[in-house]
Amino acid sequence: MSHSDTLEALAAAGIAAPVKPLLSVEGLTRVYGKRIGCADVSFDLWPGEVLAIVGESGSGKTTLLNCISSRLTPTCGTVHYRMRDGATADIYKMAEAERRYLMRTDWGFVHQNPIDGLRMTVSAGANVGERLMAVGNRHYGNIRNTAIEWLSRVEIDEDRVDDQPRTFSGGMRQRLQIARNLVTEPRLVFMDEPTGGLDVSVQARLLDLLRGLVSDLGLAVIVVTHDLAVARLLSDRMIVMKEGRVIEAGLTDRVLDDPRAPYTQLLVSSILQV
């Protein structure tokens, strides 16, 4: 029986084919001198899964995100990623060029402040097209059409394609940053407080857009947020951090509705009711 026959037989029996995690983080630690950024963090992320990292300012969320996404070298620990060809690679043992290519194509990174993720003095269309050129697209007409298509997916009018993002509102800039990240069809997207600094109606629109894109594209996402409502809306699972360590982890609604750790109970009980 060939491998594909076996998978079909398993599927027919209602048993899902064994899938490996997309990302495996093990013992990830980053220290700054004597201070701990994050310590001994381990988890697996599966294709299509959204993981929220929550905790208050200074809890190590962003340090962890940066260590996983290879923007900051960890002191110890490993990050393994399953590449498109199915092989698993330790991202800190890759050649620098290979890692950069991965970050430009199969990964995305949405910054809290769109200025950190966009080029403010080139057009919106070029901001989206640039990532396409990085993966080898050269045909100007195709790149422009794909850019316009992505602008419309993030609800930006076609007639803004030649405008620079510095003429955009905060919400539009954030949507443009998302389009720029998703145009190469990444499988894993990192987000650092993607709705921070936006007013609530703009935030609701962005969250709705993100929810739709994540489920349509089957994206795996690691989203850092201090906003538990954002975590509830976007994520399947969450980890709660305090002083650099994971103090609680589990299904998002379980952690929020039945928090166990004293700190998680404090966080949940501090949410303002509208």
Added chain:
Amino acid sequence: MTTVLVASEVKKTFIMHMRGGVELPVVANVSFSLKAGSCAVLGGPSGVGKSSILKMLYGNYGTDSGQILVQHHGRHVDVASASPRTVLEIRRDTIGYVSQFLRAVPRVSALDVAAEPLLIRGVSQAIAHQRARELFAELNLPEKLWSLPPATFSGGEQQRVNIARGFITDHPILLLDEPTASLDAANRAVVIELIARKKAEGTALLGIFHDHDVRNAVADHVIDVSAFAAGKAAA
């Protein structure tokens, strides 16, 4: 009739760290089973732990000890100890849940809220929306509301959106947390009819119903939750 869920010796305590670690026992020794094609009802006074039991079966609350074995994809899985990924899979395919209150998401229409459980199982949007419209019509939800987000709906309207969302799939197990609490008599009758249909299709249902008429109309047997009251078990 096949047994599709067995809870045995399930225990739940809340520890309130904000109040100096005071322990709040909820239930202990919860043991019962659910059979395909029948409807069991959790009975007992308010605060005795009925909703907590439903939430543990759905993986929404953790358990201190005990097992909740569910027949899932042809094997037995313990919800109490399953990984988050497995719990999500069980919710997608095996256990449905109608919560007491709808959690409204900004900008998402009633139709999309109700259709979502089918969409995440890969059913096309056209078919999922068609099923949602049929259920809304049956539940007498005014058609002008269907394309609006339910956040501003009345309690009864939100509850009907929630019921449609729970009943739209063919999950083998369906949990119902007071699904008729805010409904008028005509719509209570619709829900009784929907439950009867689920039973006929072989679904195992477990519900909380404070309304006597509804309870008498749907219950095949009553599980007395006061017997699992934590105080009693400790004695």
